[in-house]
Amino acid sequence: PVGAPDKALAKKVTKVGIIGAGLMASQFALLFVRRLQVPVLITDLDQARVDKGLAYIHDEIAKLEAKGRLDGDAANKLRGLIRGTTDKAEYADCDFVIEAVFEEVGVKQAVFGEIEQIIAEDAILATNTSSLSVEEIGAKLKNPERLVGFHFFNPVAVMPLIEIVKTPHTADAALSTAFVVAKGLGKNAVLTADAPGFVVNRLLAKVMGEAARAVYEGTPVADVEKAFAPLGLPMGPFQLIDLVGWKVAAHVQDTMVRAFPDRFYANENFHALAELDGVVEKDKGGRVTGFTKAAEKVLKGHVGS
Numbered sequence: 001p002v003g004a005p006d007k008a009l010a011k012k013v014t015k016v017g018i019i020g021a022g023l024m025a026s027q028f029a030l031l032f033v034r035r036l037q038v039p040v041l042i043t044d045l046d047q048a049r050v051d052k053g054l055a056y057i058h059d060e061i062a063k064l065e066a067k068g069r070l071d072g073d074a075a076n077k078l079r080g081l082i083r084g085t086t087d088k089a090e091y092a093d094c095d096f097v098i099e100a101v102f103e104e105v106g107v108k109q110a111v112f113g114e115i116e117q118i119i120a121e122d123a124i125l126a127t128n129t130s131s132l133s134v135e136e137i138g139a140k141l142k143n144p145e146r147l148v149g150f151h152f153f154n155p156v157a158v159m160p161l162i163e164i165v166k167t168p169h170t171a172d173a174a175l176s177t178a179f180v181v182a183k184g185l186g187k188n189a190v191l192t193a194d195a196p197g198f199v200v201n202r203l204l205a206k207v208m209g210e211a212a213r214a215v216y217e218g219t220p221v222a223d224v225e226k227a228f229a230p231l232g233l234p235m236g237p238f239q240l241i242d243l244v245g246w247k248v249a250a251h252v253q254d255t256m257v258r259a260f261p262d263r264f265y266a267n268e269n270f271h272a273l274a275e276l277d278g279v280v281e282k283d284k285g286g287r288v289t290g291f292t293k294a295a296e297k298v299l300k301g302h303v304g305s
């Protein structure tokens, strides 16, 4: 058990480094720059990926401007604060570096190993992992006490929550900084144990797994979607899987099955679906109405264990 962290210990964040320029990273890059108004760097494996992330951010800034949420000066200020690079040396003066790269422990360890050589001794490291062990991600760090889990939800601009994950090594300064940063981003933060799926994905993996199971059992997709409505969720389980991405959902399921084999269903069907384009069919309002024929075939061919 842990008490509320002492805000006085928080490190002032003057420049944010983001590693990864994919869907989640680009979304929270915009949030950092918009809410903290500090320089934000994004990077990825190559310039094409960096450019794709930057294009998304510039597009969203233009949308906010068109909606009247940002005036021209404010939008230009954001454009000036966000920068993409493939040169990690530029991260040297970042005091808060968060990664959202491929969900594999080895990849994340390698990324942090490289960045730790570059950043200052007291810079904070954060991982947006959705379900991997934060302690394991930090296992190769010289300074594992500076690492904290900082898990966003999709769509980042709208979802009000961040899960902050403390490992047995996380220093109070890192934890406190994470809470102050989350507040600066306008999010509610909850402190979770470093347990598989933390809290939210543990619940979502159940919801998604049970929804898929109901389809294997013969309930049509659209009916499963409707049947979930009384739970008060803002969208049905398949629409949610579509939002977070089938690959991400499959990965979360894998992690949960590995951690709790007796409590979660194996998900080979999610993997097969993740390879298809346009898995779900939607009506004009974007609601899921069914699966494509190819996806139906995959579902029928894979009955979860």
Ligand code: 3HC
Binding pocket: 129, 130, 131, 152, 153, 154, 155, 156, 157, 158, 159, 201, 204, 234, 235, 240, 243, 244, 248, 249, 252
């Ligand atoms: N990016 C930015 N803004 C977005 C957005 C996006 N992708 N999607 C929606 N929004 C904004 C809209 O612009 C709109 O803003 P405005 O009112 O200021 O114009 C606002 O959100 C509401 O959008 P809509 O009216 O179009 O749609 P809804 O009212 O139907 O809400 C929703 C859409 C917010 C996505 C809602 O359905 C929802 O909350 N769904 C559940 C999402 C969820 O559970 N996410 C968690 C996924 S798990 C996860 O991410 C963890 C990972 O580790 C797997």
